Amino acid sequence: MIKFISKEILEDYRNKTCFLRVDLNFSPNEDHLRIESIIPTIKLLLDFNIKIIIGSHRGRFDKETPSLEPFVEIISSKVKEKVFFSDNYEIPDNTEEKIVLLENLRQEKQEEENNKEFAKKLADLADFYINDAFAVSHRENASIAQITRFLPSFGGLCLEKEVQNLSKALNNPRSPFTLILGGAKTADKIRVIKNLWSKLDHVLLGGGPANTFLLERGVDIGNSLAQRDARGLIETFAFTEKVKVPVDFKKEEDHIFDIGEETIKKYSEIISQSKMIIWNGPMGKFEDKKFREGTEKILEALIKNKEAEIIIGGGETISSLNQELSNNIFLSTGGGSMLEFLSGKELPGLKALNK
Ligand code: ADP
Ligand code: MG
Numbered sequence: 601m602i603k604f605i606s607k608e609i610l611e612d613y614r615n616k617t618c619f620l621r622v623d624l625n626f627s628p629n630e631d632h633l634r635i636e637s638i639i640p641t642i643k644l645l646l647d648f649n650i651k652i653i654i655g656s657h658r659g660r661f662d663k664e665t666p667s668l669e670p671f672v673e674i675i676s677s678k679v680k681e682k683v684f685f686s687d688n689y690e691i692p693d694n695t696e697e698k699i700v701l702l703e704n705l706r707q708e709k710q711e712e713e714n715n716k717e718f719a720k721k722l723a724d725l726a727d728f729y730i731n732d733a734f735a736v737s738h739r740e741n742a743s744i745a746q747i748t749r750f751l752p753s754f755g756g757l758c759l760e761k762e763v764q765n766l767s768k769a770l771n772n773p774r775s776p777f778t779l780i781l782g783g784a785k786t787a788d789k790i791r792v793i794k795n796l797w798s799k800l801d802h803v804l805l806g807g808g809p810a811n812t813f814l815l816e817r818g819v820d821i822g823n824s825l826a827q828r829d830a831r832g833l834i835e836t837f838a839f840t841e842k843v844k845v846p847v848d849f850k851k852e853e854d855h856i857f858d859i860g861e862e863t864i865k866k867y868s869e870i871i872s873q874s875k876m877i878i879w880n881g882p883m884g885k886f887e888d889k890k891f892r893e894g895t896e897k898i899l900e901a902l903i904k905n906k907e908a909e910i911i912i913g914g915g916e917t918i919s920s921l922n923q924e925l926s927n928n929i930f931l932s933t934g935g936g937s938m939l940e941f942l943s944g945k946e947l948p949g950l951k952a953l954n955k
Contacts, residue, residue, distance in 0.1 A: 783881025
């Protein structure tokens, strides 16, 4: 069982120091859901006068790892506390700030190598550890999967909400249960269909997953985005009633870029009758205005359904949302991690807490 933080637990750590792993893997210029999601845990820790060492990554070591320094101002203004920035993962003895933000952990190669010594070095900064970074908990990284060897370890408030909501969908979904998948990472999404298959009533497809199934059904998709080597993965359910593919499209040359009017109608009807819905991945190439309608209309249909429990996740899916949502809708901060969780895999970050 993962122990999640509570007032009783934190009472034992009053005036102590916590290493808090969060996910700041986004541009500081965007008003991202993930920043809001880490604030409740920070505020709760401050209530117990706990010193907080915040660690996060951004980007990948072998590609680009921008500095986290711009987040100092953002976190500071949200929690009304001064934040000290450490660019070398060390904290001078005379540091007065209650919150310290460490430089991007992936600027050290050892973070992604899941290196024990690096994990130990981070652990030595604190008395206990909290993972509040669901979005990166599918990664075997030092500050996620290794650090828990060295410190009493707990799940944070954001992580708790993620695990609760997604477990419900996984183990005990209400029926009719509808899964909506779009976007790009088709192979990962197919694993979710497979794992949830027996519990699902409808699978509504858009984007790459739709094109992949259309291809399997013998439809000419031209040069559209699809997983062309997915045959073995989908043949068992490609032709079933449960899986709905678009009946019309918006195209440009030989590319399918969005679902069409008829499909929107059909999908919206199913959404209105569902009691549990998971949505991951946009219905089309929504960054382009011409191909945004499918994604927008599906979101409208979801918002209209106040009876269903709804989970929406995925980086791009979330960034396409810009309105207030009612409280039957849970926004998951996870992209890849949400898909892996729903595929039935045990995430390394959760496994590490489960001891
Ligand atoms: P998420 O981040 O929500 O999980 P993905 O990363 O899997 O979603 O994919 C999102 C991307 O998929 C978007 O950039 C979008 O433009 C693209 N996309 C969706 N449908 C299509 C399509 N039919 N053709 C090309 N790109 C598409
Ligand atoms: Mg994405």
